[in-house]
Amino acid sequence: MEAQRLRKIDPQEKVRAVLTTARRLFVEHGYHSVSIPMIVRESRVSTGAIYHHFGNKEQLARRIYDETLSEFQEMLEQRLTGQADVLSQLRAFGKLLVDVAQSDPEMMRYMLFLNHGEFLSSCPPICSSAPFRWVQETIRNGVADGTLRSDHPFVAAASFIGAILRTIELNYQGVIIEPLDTLISPILDHALRAVRA
Amino acid sequence: MEAQRLRKIDPQEKVRAVLTTARRLFVEHGYHSVSIPMIVRESRVSTGAIYHHFGNKEQLARRIYDETLSEFQEMLEQRLTGQADVLSQLRAFGKLLVDVAQSDPEMMRYMLFLNHGEFLSSCPPICSSAPFRWVQETIRNGVADGTLRSDHPFVAAASFIGAILRTIELNYQGVIIEPLDTLISPILDHALRAVRA
């Protein structure tokens, strides 16, 4: 039939195209500046198909949010297997942040810069997501066993992560021009010095 | 005359009302979610008056950006007078951030969370503004005179500021619940440990 011939073989391919295109556009222009017609043009998927698969713009954004976070969570779990002590665990986490920042800047920018709460109703801030709660827990353990030192483990966790993320931010903004992988050692050095005993 | 009677005594009062109202709304909802009619309602200044004084929405945003940054810069200069050595200068800077975060959260949120580049064409990122360039310079000096230690002063500066700002962020997001002024000592402690010799 005619309709049959026009139908794409795999609908999931379109879904995927919309998800990746929309995330890129959200990162580049911000959620509110990205219109559905814009996503239609760049993804080459029609308005009707988008609304069919995602319902509305906010649900599309929510799906991108969920998938990005669980992808990151998965990478973290992979990197953590076999890291026994607190210090090498924190190093693995920091290295993951830097690696992602370099190999997939779009993902990192998405997690760093988008105020998801601004357009996703009742979405937990990124810092309360599993990976970042894991850091808080790890640092609490490190303080307990004497590897780390802090009067206030939450402040310690914030300092550790903040030191790394801020460096990544400044790299993105062109203030720090060296490629991030050449900076991995000073980055981890400063971040760990903020918390270790 | 009738027109005379209806005219407010001080036009600058209206300008001020628009500036403070708009900044509050930008912080609460994000630039793109704030409409002119919304500003009109909340500031009780008419559409016509707003366009008369500011030209358009972007110029209004730019004026808020400029005034906020120079206000912060002024506060910093005040706090720095009389701080001789690098360590007490950095402490003064950190304490300023924490003080502002607590006494004027709207100003801090404005500087921290708004992606100004997203709606202000060719606006320098906050991190390149005078106060933050000052930190970079100060840390370079500290490394030179041996007070601080770093292979890469830019990374050191990013770590120092990042440690503090991230803690403030987590406080705003309810992860760290203690009032910030009770945390000033662990905050400065962690941030300085990241960079000192």
Added chain:
DNA sequence: GTCTATAGCCCGATAGAC
């Protein structure tokens, strides 16, 4: 499932009286 066409809404900005 996918498309095109368009309804319906609200926004930024302007016009023109006062």
Added chain:
DNA sequence: GTCTATCGGGCTATAGAC
């Protein structure tokens, strides 16, 4: 300088053919 009324445009979301 300040107001109200309104225009043109672009948006989200829907309708209905295929």
